[in-house]
Amino acid sequence: MKNQSKEIVYNLETSVFNWEIAPGKTIEAWGFNNQLPGPILQANAGDTLVVRVTNNLPEATTVHWHGICLPAGMDGTDAMQKPIEPGEMFEYRFEVPQSGTFWYHSHTNETVQMERGMYGAIVVNSEFDPVTDNDRVFMIDDMKLDEQNNFTTPKWYVPRVVERHDGREGDTLLINGKENPVINMHAGQTERWRFINSSSARYFLLHMEGRPFRVIGTDGGLLEKPRTVTELLITPGERMDIAAGPFNEDESFAIESLPYNRVTFLKAQRQTFATVIVGAAKQSNAFIPGVFRTIKPLAAQDAEINRTIKLSVGPSLKNGMNFKVNNDMHVNDQPVKVGELQVWEINNASLMDHPFHLHGFFFQVLEVNGKAPEYMAWKDTFNITPRTKVKIAWMPDNRPGTWMYHCHIIEHHAAGMMGHFDVIDDSKPYVSKPAHHMHHH
Numbered sequence: 001m002k003n004q005s006k007e008i009v010y011n012l013e014t015s016v017f018n019w020e021i022a023p024g025k026t027i028e029a030w031g032f033n034n035q036l037p038g039p040i041l042q043a044n045a046g047d048t049l050v051v052r053v054t055n056n057l058p059e060a061t062t063v064h065w066h067g068i069c070l071p072a073g074m075d076g077t078d079a080m081q082k083p084i085e086p087g088e089m090f091e092y093r094f095e096v097p098q099s100g101t102f103w104y105h106s107h108t109n110e111t112v113q114m115e116r117g118m119y120g121a122i123v124v125n126s127e128f129d130p131v132t133d134n135d136r137v138f139m140i141d142d143m144k145l146d147e148q149n150n151f152t153t154p155k156w157y158v159p160r161v162v163e164r165h166d167g168r169e170g171d172t173l174l175i176n177g178k179e180n181p182v183i184n185m186h187a188g189q190t191e192r193w194r195f196i197n198s199s200s201a202r203y204f205l206l207h208m209e210g211r212p213f214r215v216i217g218t219d220g221g222l223l224e225k226p227r228t229v230t231e232l233l234i235t236p237g238e239r240m241d242i243a244a245g246p247f248n249e250d251e252s253f254a255i256e257s258l259p260y261n262r263v264t265f266l267k268a269q270r271q272t273f274a275t276v277i278v279g280a281a282k283q284s285n286a287f288i289p290g291v292f293r294t295i296k297p298l299a300a301q302d303a304e305i306n307r308t309i310k311l312s313v314g315p316s317l318k319n320g321m322n323f324k325v326n327n328d329m330h331v332n333d334q335p336v337k338v339g340e341l342q343v344w345e346i347n348n349a350s351l352m353d354h355p356f357h358l359h360g361f362f363f364q365v366l367e368v369n370g371k372a373p374e375y376m377a378w379k380d381t382f383n384i385t386p387r388t389k390v391k392i393a394w395m396p397d398n399r400p401g402t403w404m405y406h407c408h409i410i411e412h413h414a415a416g417m418m419g420h421f422d423v424i425d426d427s428k429p430y431v432s433k434p435a436h437h438m439h440h441h
């Protein structure tokens, strides 16, 4: 039986506050409601979220609701909204039509605001969710701190260029705002773990010391069926839901990230993010079915491409390098029409990986370098390896306005690897906007 949809009100207040990431180790965080991450916003599919954001930061901000198919005016980008000035409040109001794991984060001066903790999770439940014994969110992050636990600012040319090229990665590894937290669970039980990569640039290659686990969902909700793996790449912006367990009594293991080579100056290492301790056995009510749903293909693999987006990295005297879309920075791309199927080829012509993020709409990957993907999924963020062409399909439904796509390595986004485009309602006249650029401090 379907419950009545309801309106759920949250009050979020942004501020600068002290946050203990480990005993005796305190940072000056920027975040929501004096906690890092911000509170988990919970709803059922079909509910309306009303989120009143009061900004008490020393600078303006906006909040982007990553993965939610909402009206353009609620997307939290400065293309559609005047940023919330210090002392001001803005009320976001939108329906959450799909179940799954989403997140919210600052979409203004992200290289500073997101790095300091301006993010939180959104969990949208549904009556069709598999039954698990527990449901947890794990927000992955890393911070780059000096010995006094202050956020570093690269002052010299070479470190600045490295941070711009690689994206900002730090040695302070966090899950839910804590360094190496202990996760206690019962033997014999199966839990749903929702991983959200909220870091600026870290590629998180999930590994549980070789223990197999089942991937059950990603950006746009459940997969068609569970996939059993021992490692799983989660790039910045992406979500992966897994069924973890059952494990044996007195087992203990690390939630770790294996090194992933995304062709950066600084080389990745195997690193521990949390420690799981399995306690006494408890009865399980979990049931993970063999099939969750059917995801209908939006288009055939050989569907005609109607837009090509080239991602590239080029030298720059001033910055060391620029990050480009179609050979330009911060581009204004052509509009798309409501109801017209989009088949885009994203061509990563650069020599490094980029997680491609589309705002407001889910896409399906039709092929990667000419090959169909191994499984169907609804995605809003998809990693594109070097010298790779990815063909995606998506449908602009009736939500006109200005949207964007960008690399979710925050420093690449800021350095130009992004495009604005309008979704237009053909029944109304279209007025193209003058070129505008995002401003970064």
Ligand SMILES: [Cu+2]
Pocket: 353, 354, 355, 407, 408, 409, 412, 413, 417
């Ligand atoms: Cu990138």
